[in-house]
Each structure stands twice: as structure tokens, then as C-alpha cells.
Amino acid sequence: MTTESDEAPLVEFSNDKILERPQSGLWRLFHGTHYMIGGITFVTGSCMYFPDIYNKYPSALSIGGWLFTIGSFFFLLADLQEWWYYRVGCCCDRKYRTALETHDHTLFLHPRNSLRGRYERAEVGINFFLSACGSALYLAGSILFIPIFDKELVYGEWFFIVGSAFIYISQAWKVYRSATINIQDRHDRRFRLSNFLNDIPALGVDGFAGIGGIFYFIGTTLFLPSFNKSELDAVTVAILFVCGGTSFTLSGLFLQYRHHCTHHA
Template identity: 70%
Template structure:
């Protein structure tokens, strides 16, 4: 998208708010498709780590590594697309800052000249950037899962463990922000569980993604050599992987519903 086209989308129409601008159908198609590919390849790749699979099929671990690599790449594409969309208030948005401030004077409680004010404006962008960091670490770890890099497998597992930490922290952060968002009073940031129910599909997207990250965090720890010494221990780790991939896929289904079956201005 060209800079002039984006600027038109951001500030070219009366009443448009740079923080609440609608996402185009094409934007939602690309984002949802990339995310869904990530979820499906992760659950498929996880199945390759079942002892009954890799003991009977010599190429299973190679296929698993490649499926994780492909899935991580598409997750990263989706996260970068989303971060770029929500970057206003965080970074690379100098030309939009004045418009954002004038349109959202009622939203922010602190001056943009203070640390708290800068964080208040950058929080959403930082949250989505954390997700992108998690996906980037997944991609680095997934590449090292490929048997060609078997000497670096443990490093790849640690990339995956750290990436999973970024993912479940980021998704938990999103759920927390939704609980602190009152659609009727933007200045009210009091934590209320009832606020989460204002967007059930979003809660499904973020909740299942966070749970998936947690499953991969625990599962990858169990895949470390010290805890993976026999088929029974490998099965335990693989089951956790499959649970994580299933949660990512369910998150993807909620995202499809949110993108294509709910109202968009």
C-alpha cells in the first residue's frame, strides 16, 4: 500500500478516527488466511512428533520441522500486518500524531510529553509487536527443528520456549486490555470481566492463542534432551504440542468468524 493511499485511509474521510479505522475486506482476507495457515500447519507439524509416527516414517521429523517453519512464517506475516495497522501511537506514525491527538483527546488521561502518556498511546502497538517477536522466535526455532540442523536442535527448542513465552504474555495482555476497555467510556480503564464479553470472537482469538502458547511452552520444555529420554516422555511432549496446535487452530476459526461474519464499518 502506498503512503498516500494509507494516509487517505487514515485521515481522508470526515469522522474517521486513526485508531478505529475500518479494516478492508482484502486486509481481513490476507490476515485471516495467513493466521489460519499458521494454525493448521502447527497442529499438523505437531503430529509428526508422535513416537508412533516418527518411528515408522523416517521423514516425519523433517516434515514436522518444515510444517512448523511454514506455519511460523505465516504467523509472522499475520502479526506484522496487524502490528503495522495498530502502530499509530507507537512508532512510524509521525505524520498522524497530530490527527490522533485531536481525535482522541477524550481517550488519553496523561500528556504525551510524559512517560506515562507515551506508554498510554503506544501500548496497543507494543502489545502487537510482542506478538510479532514471539512469531519471529518461533520461526527461528522451527528452522532449527529441521533435521539438517540437528546439532542446533536444543537452541531451536529454546527459541521456541522463549517465543511461546512472548506469545502467551502478549495474548494475556490483549485479554487484559479488553477487560479494561469500556466501549461506553473510553477513559474508564477499570478492570471488569464483563468488558471481555463485549467482543466474544476477539476473546476466542486471544484466549485460545494464549493457551496454545502455554501448551507449546510446557511441551517444548519436555522435548529438551534431559526430559525426553524415551518414547513415553516423547509422547507426553507431543500431546502437549498437539493441544497447542489445536488451540492455535481454534483461535484461527474465531478470527475467521470475527473477520467475515461480524459487522465491519
């Protein structure tokens, strides 16, 4: 058993505030690549659900299920990578706690030992954990979309519906948080639309991801047997799926721009 003083010293970052430390180039490369693979496979997989395609090519639904599974896996990798980076203040952060309280104390309005203080420090980590939960539910649902699990398809649809709700809530929360961050006065937590101008690429990432969650929530709901009763219904579902996948891909493109075309101190 070790104590905090026995642990390895905290790695120094160019930014003293640990919650705002920059990611490495390799971190951004892996994160952005995983996210883009997820978006592209979701768009391609969604196209397999058009009746004209799966009626002409019997393997289309199987390909669609596998593409969703692959995409969900890479989305989950990206979300877990991001959550692990921003978990500080939430959990599994023992060696960072001293640095968090030393360098970031001005960001917190309440002491760590209070309920509100614990929430202040854990908020970012909880937010990113919700995203990971949404991707995990997508992965579970996607696996059940593969035709060999056709008897469990309804369960897969419900996993996807709940996962979409998690993703929308998580992304809406991120958008809200970005509007409450005043870079001139970090103690000003009021919601201001002008705060979005501080990081427009981030707004694109989170906004389009949330929109994608809405499209898949509605589309998968209409995919349930009680609603999906005709070819026209199936076309509507496929269009909503493609819109959702396109939104995720646009989110990924904003992420590429943010990772590779903006300044990282």
C-alpha cells in the same frame, strides 16, 4: 527532507478515531488466511512428533520441522501486518500524529510529552510487537527443528520456549486490555469481566492463542534432552504440541468469524 505539512494528507476513515478505524476486506482476508495457515500447519507438524509416526516414516521429523517453519512464517506475516496497522501512537506514525491527537484525545488521560502519555499511545503497538517477536522466535526455532540442523536442535527448542512465553504474555495482555475497555465510558479503565461481552470473538482469538502458547511452552520444555528420555516422554510432548496447534487453530477460527461474520463499520 520534508516537514509534517509537506506530507500527503491523512486518508479519511469512516471512523474518526484512528485507533478504532476498521480494516478493509482485503486486509482481513490476508490476515485471516495467513493466521489459519499457521494454525493448520502447526497441528499437522505436531502430529509428526508421535513416536509411532517418526519410527514408521523416517521423513516425519523433517516434514514436521518444515511444517513448523512454514506455519511460523505465516504467523509472523499475520503479526507484522497487525502490528503495522496498530503501530499508530507507538512508532513510524509521523503522518498520523495530528489525527491521533485531534480525534482520539478523549481516549488519553495524559499529554503526549509525558512518560505516561507516551506509554498510553504506544501501549497497543507494543502489545502487538510482542506477538511479532514471539512469532519471529518461533520461526528461528522451527528452522532448527529441521533434522539437517540436528546439532542446533537444543537452540531451536529454547527459541521455541522463549517464543511461547512472548506469545502467552502478549495474548494475556490483550485479554487484560479488553477487560479494561468500557464502551459506554472510555475513561473508565477498571478491569471488569462484563467488558469481555463487548467482543466475545476477540476473546476467543486472544484466549486460545495464549493457551496455545502455554501448551507449546510446556511441551517444548519437556522436549529438551534432559526431560525427553523415553517413548512415553515423546508421546507426552507430541500430545502437548497437538493441543497447542489445536488451540492456535481454534484461535484462527474465531478470527475468521470476527473478520467475516461480524459488522465492520
